[in-house]
Amino acid sequence: MIRILLAEDQAMVRQGLKMMIETDSEMRVTGEAGSGKDAVKLCESHAFDIIVLDIRMPEMNGLEAARIIRTRWPQCKVLMLTTFNDEQYALEALKLGANGYMLKDAEPEALIRSIRSCLAGGLALQDDVAAKIIPQLLRGTGEKQQVDASITPRELAIIRQVGVGRSNLEIASELGLSVGTVKNHLSQVMDKLDLRDRTQLAIYAIRHGIV
Structure with a gap:
């Protein structure tokens, strides 16, 4: 069973997402949080395979929660799920260690695929999110840097x-x-x-x- 922590401050949205996720018989939402702070607290007392985090939440936002979770529990995958198709949010999430960035309007099948992709070690990005952030990454800080000489x-x-x-x-x-x-x-x-x-x-x- 894949153990999922779902962090979303709106209870109705959270329940809808839970129903979508659990259409996959191997996935169970075994923890629910209404804030980033609660999500971190649950990680202290429960084991999860993946954390699905909203970005804008009270007390502690999803980005800060992602930073703490990926630092303290690096074995846990983190998938950001938000209404904001904003490249700066997405870039910040990836820099903090998130394993994926999806929008809440994604189809249930796409959400489930993204969860599985994160768990398999992939990087899950919704197509229209990727279209915005890949050019940003390609631009980087200007001239391409040389790859470390020790890399085989x-x-x-x-x-x-x-x-x-x-x-x-x-x-x-x-x-x-x-x-x-x-x-x-x-x-x-x-x-x-x-x-x-x-x-x-x-x-x-x-x-x-x-x-």
Whole structure:
């Protein structure tokens, strides 16, 4: 069973989202929160596989909650779900370690696919969100920076796959490796580059012209 924490301050919206998510027989909303602060508190006492966070909530917004959750419980995936199709919100969420950014008007099937993609190690972005933020990432801060000299050709190939949003299983299939080998390479790469998570690695790949 996939354990999901759903954080949304409007109770009716939260119940609607819960019903959508639980149309998948493998998914259960095992925690509900009405604020970012409550979401963090629930993470202290319960284990979740993925946290679905609204951005604008009282007491503590979803972005701050995402930062705390990804820092304290890095094994938990975070999917931002919001009404705001704003590239700055999306960029900030990804920089803080969110594994995906979806809009509340997404179809139930798209939401469920996004949850599964995050859990599989992918980067879940709704198409119209991606259309706004990818150009921002490509622009970066100007001239492309050089890739760290310690990165091997195999590691570079894996970074490229992460940059285009592929999961560990897809990378393994594409490069003819085991999933375990891919995970080991990713761990080594993130140590070398001093990156916290896969999302930061994807941004690194784009800003350094790897993809």
